[in-house]
Amino acid sequence: MSELKRTILYDCHLKSGAQMVPFGGWDMPVMYGGGILAEHLATRKGAGLFDVSHMGRFVFRGSRALEFLQYALTNNAEALDSLDRGAQYTLIPTTAGTAVDDAYLYRFEDDEYLLVVNAGNRDKDWQHFQELLKTFDHVELIDRSDDLAMVSVQGPTSRSMVSAIIAAGRLPEPARNALSTVSIAGARVLLARTGYTGEPLGFELFIPRAAAVDVWERLVENGATPVGLGARDTLRLEAALPLYGHELGTDSDGHEIPIFACQLAKFGVSFSPLKGDFMGRRSLARQHDAFRKILFRDFSAMADLPRMIRPLVLAGRGIARQGAKVFDGDRIVGTVTSGTMVPYWEFAGQSVHADLSDTNQRRSICLAYIDSDILDEAPLSVEIRGKQVPAMAVPYHMRSEAPPYTRPILYDHGRVRKAVESDTTQADALRLLKKATVNHRWRQQACINLIPSEMTASPLVRMLSITDPSFRYAEHRKLKAYYDAEVFYYQGCDFIDEVEALLVKEMKRYFGCAEVETRVISGQMANTAVYSAMLDYINRADRKCEPRRMRKVMNNHIGKGGHLSAQPMGALRDFVARDPATERPSVVNFPVLPDNPFRIDVPSTLKLIDQHRPELIIFGKSMVISKEPVAPVRTFLDQQGIDAVVMYDMAHVLGLAGPHFQDPFKEGADLVTGSTHKTFFGTQRGVVASRYAEADERYALWEAIERRTFPGSVSNHHLGTLVGLLLAAYEMNHFKDAYQSAVISNAKAFARALADCGLHVAGDPAEGYTETHQVLVDVGYAKGPQIAWRLEANNIICNYQAGPEDESFSASGMLRMGVSEMTRFGMGPQGFQQLAQLMRDVVMDDILVKEAVSRLREQYLDIQYCFNADVFEEQMRKLMETLM
CATH class of the missing domain: 3.30.70.1400 (Aminomethyltransferase beta-barrel domains)
Known part of the structure; x- marks a missing residue:
């Protein structure tokens, strides 16, 4: 037998008490002092450190x-x-x-x-490869297995451990398979978000041989647990x-x-x-x-x-080993390829509030090569030591989409279902009324609402929204045969016809634009109508062929604050082509500034636009503290003759459109979409606005948007909230200057106060941290759900969000807050400074401030920036009589 090879980390393994075994011609650690199960659990709860330098x-x-x-x-x-x-x-x-x-x-x-x-x-x-290369010239193949060491750090704390030893450079973007180059221990290290454990957080490091020991020791000093081949195998099998x-x-x-x-x-x-x-x-x-x-x-x-590799769980005792026969009744349907007993941590609680406990259990699992027609959850058995042990085919043993932890999936667990009270129908109805009353008083009188996507409408708007039209239909569309006159498909619609015409007029006045579509009932629906209209428009020359999708779209990445509805995973999915090179949706994201990921890097953006020539450019974010560079992009498009539609999804900042924040049409936007119930203090609906006048070449796109709204997207367009929105539009046009300036002033005051209290506020301090209604606070990796829940328990309502460095919503480390609703209830800079101190006490010291928050809220109960109800008292009384 030839002498076993050793990696550069061999002495480190001996120092850590490793049990060494032959593997693939190498002398490798199978486990350390704690054993395989302990190393498996340490990886799933903390971070496992693997020497994989034996790989080629x-x-x-x-x-x-x-x-x-x-x-x-x-x-x-x-x-x-x-x-x-x-x-x-x-x-x-x-x-x-x-x-x-x-x-x-x-x-x-x-x-x-x-x-x-x-x-x-x-x-x-x-x-x-050498054999294949005989037919390929100008290809150099180099074996770097000896001079480039390789280690892997896997587990929920791996990110902080790797970050702690980086001297220069950054972690790769928070996505599987992302790469970066960093400096560690004076060496240039190649860093990848890859691994062989199924962990949602994990890194593989390619290190110059001379620096490998130093890097290994630094990771151990920072808490990484050395893991051998035994647990490496159980971890990959569980995954x-x-x-x-x-x-x-x-x-x-x-x-x-x-x-x-x-x-x-x-x-x-x-x-x-x-x-x-x-x-x-x-x-x-x-x-x-x-x-x-x-x-x-x-x-x-x-x-x-004929056969496929499938996960199996064993219901009885025993461990399925490679080669064990799998039976469906008396028929052999395959064999086990890998099997073992794996440990797993138990979780206490549900959903994002489930915490990893200190209790662990074990289960017997395997992979098997079985007949392809075996269905999931089919009852099977595995022969172990001459006995048939019950088993079941399953789709997976664990899930990794809720970082920072993997979650074991136990097939005798059952789905989580919320228990609800139920009695007689009348008793249930009475209970509903009581709870609705309690909830309304709590949210409107005791809580401070900081969710930036929410807004309480004025009393007049709310009252109008429950009048008779809320029960009615009013489908209509323009017909060329009638010179674009609206044709209604229901009777009794004269009032709604007038309301819609007035609403369009008011929204045109608000935006300073040529056309407005108000029938869409959400911001996401508004976006979907635009995407659908883009396909209608670009395929208008050939109605017989399968319509092509948009070849390229530019947007804000969701990890950098972009709207879900502008992502391939959201409303954009069915409307954008796939890039043949990447085999991913043909979307290119705006690059951001290295020191401020919430602001677009304009020079880099213009280079990408020139390279990719997108057909649609989508501005707008759900985490928005900066203006969007509409003007420089429009100037560049015009100079270069690039035919792109510029759309600004203003969902969160629709109520700030204008000179106090940003005027999209004056800056060059073609379309504006948005929600009418966030900073725009109307009812829950959507809107599409356009600069295209009837004489414009692209007016056909606007007509396509109208068609894709009805009949393309809506039938009943929720007439009650439409009436309410008209009153809100009157209020907005009347009060917008005072309201918008107050919102932005309050946001800056709130952000400064939070920073002064010691909280980590995102954004540029020189700009007051924000240019909008939003304030973003970093509370620590994966602590967002816990802190948001703690604030809610103290009557402060906000929401947690994944920041630019976070892998997913479940690993959120950021709180997203907006000042617009409390500004409308009359809160000013002094009130927000008081609120900042109360939040600091909750976030940093876990102090109970619920009563103090309620007392603060009691000072701000009357909605401002709306018409005084006293002026309309007589008409309101008459309206109330008709509603009761």
Whole structure:
């Protein structure tokens, strides 16, 4: 037997009490003093530190490197473009569509690619690539496995640990497969948000050999737990991740396992036309067709994918080991590929308020290669030591979409259902009335509301919103045959016809624009109507073909405060094409300033616009403390002759439109959308406004927006709130100067007071931290839900948000607050300064201030910036008589 190789960290393992074992030709730690289960739990609760320097690291360079990787690997390497770079899971295929190995491809530099392969396959993979390279010139293959060490830090505290040792540079963007380059211990370290544990937070570090020990020791000093191969295997098994030689390679009968038998193949295999005819493409295409059919319970193509790797849970005692037979009744349907007993932490509580406890349990799980027609939750059994142990096929063993923790999924747990009181119908109705009364008094008289997307309407607006039209329909549209006269499809609509005409007039006056559509009933619906109209407009020349989607859209990324409705995961999803290079929605995000992620980097933006030529540019955010650069973008578009529609989703700042904040149409916006119930103090509806007059070339786009509103988006457009909105529009146009200046002044005063109290306020202090109604406070990574709940218990209502550095909503570290509603109730700078001190006591010292908050709120109960009800007293009395 040849001598085992050792990584540069070998002595570190011995120092930590590691038990060393042979693995893939290497002398590696299988576990340390605490044992495999303890290391598994430490990773799931804190951070596990793994030496993965035994894995192969190959670098590809040269003018044809990308072309070679497109042929030799299954994924689309061109998706790692020079703009985003990044990493991707991929496989090294055979012509038969099986796996030589699976791997991870990284692009840290523009001119090279780094491929990480399994340790036991390093020599085999090298020879495989050398053989393929005989037909490719101008490709350089370099083995950097010896001079570039590799360690992995995985777990919920890994982010803080890695951050603590970075001397220069930044963590990668908070997204899977994001990359960055940093300085640690005087060395240039390549840092990736990748890993093999299923943890939502995790990093892999590529370190020059000479600095590896120093980096390892610094991570240990910061609390990382060294983890061996044993727990590395249990962690990846719990995450249902494949291991070559088990879920990839050959099965228990010696047959090659098709790549699409592993469900990660849907992420690791690309059929992009940019790849051309790559290795194994035809075989993989057949497997993929079978895979898609099987997902929809069509088993007609099972001959191309007879078995698949599936997670199984065992209901009885025992551990399923590799090779154990799986039965459906008396019929053998497959074999176990990996199995073990894994520990898991229990959680106390529900949803985002569930806390990790100090109690752990164990469960027996496995992966199995079983017949493709076995359904989830199908009763099966696994043969263990001659006995049939009950088992069940499941879709997963855990979930990772709620950082910072993974969540074990126990299939005897059952869904969480909220218990509700119920009695007789009449008693239930009485209970509802009582609770509604209590809730109304609490929110309107005892609480201070800081949610920036909410607003209490004036008494007159509320009263009008429950009048007779709230029960009625008034569908209508313009017809060219009647010279664009509105045709109503219901009778009794004269009043609504007049209301709509007056509302359009008032909104035109407010925006200073040519056209307004008021029938949309939410800001998101307004955006959807615009996106749909864009497709209608760009496909207007050919109504017989499948309409093409928008080729490219530019927007604010949701992680940088962008609106959900402007994201591919939101309303934009069905209207934007996929980029053939990245195979992702064809969206490019506004770059932001490094020292202020809430402000767009204008020079970089203009370069991207010139490069990508978007058809639609969407300004607007849900976390908005700065103006949007509408004017410089419009100037650039006009100078360069770029034909793009500029849309500003002003949902949060609609009530601030004008000289006190930003006047979008004067600055060059084509369209403005928004919600009418945030800073604009109307009823809960939406609006679309346009600068296009009838003589404009793009007036056809406006007509498409009207069509995609009705009949495209709405039928009953909620006539009661429409009437209320007209009164709110009158109020806004009458009081807007005083209201808008007060809102912005209060926001700055509130932000300064919070900062003076020692809280971390986001934004530029030189600008008073904010230019809008919003104030953003960083309360610490993943502490947002807890702090927001604590504030609510003290009658301060705000909402937590994921900041630019946070991975998801569940890991929010930021509070988003708005001053507009309390400004409307008369609160001024002095009141907000008092509120800031009360919030400081809650956030920093967990002091109970509920009574003090209620006393403060009692000073601000009457809505301001609205018409005095006394002036309308007689008419209000008559209206109330008709309502009762």
